[in-house]
Amino acid sequence: MLCNNQNNLKTSGEKKEREVRLVSLIKKLKSLKKSVSKRGEVAPDGCNLIKYKISQNKKLYNYYKLQGYEPIFETLDGKKKTRYRYLGRAGSEAYIEGVMQVTLRRIIDEIDEMINSVEDSLLEVSFDTEITPD
Secondary structure, three states, X not given: OOOOHHHHHHHHHHHHHHHXXXXXXXXXXXXXXXXXXXXXXXXXXXXXXXXXXXEEOOEEEEEEEEEOOOOOEEOOOOOOEEOEEEEEOOOOHXXXXXXXXXXXXXXXXXXXXXXXXXXXHHHHHHOOOOOOOO
């Protein structure tokens, strides 16, 4: 079916408006990411908070550590790297800092996923590769 010029202009105009809105959204998400990054130290990529137990004098104690997929934390002597940063018990200053760092990392990771998704949508709109129902 052929479209007349008026429909093409309307479609072209709508397409341009959608592109502008998507570009604006990407800018807002990048600004949000920058704002979140400034809130404090961010845990390295792939870092998680791990709870572990230690038995001492017939009692179990819970401790926490940050754990990475590969050695990313400096050891106390600074000569090599390790996968772990020990935080101590719940409520310790190191524990609080570790929780905040991992939280910021996860927020940033989610924002990055949304940026990628919106950029994909922008490409679909820009290059007319959207799948539309018949």
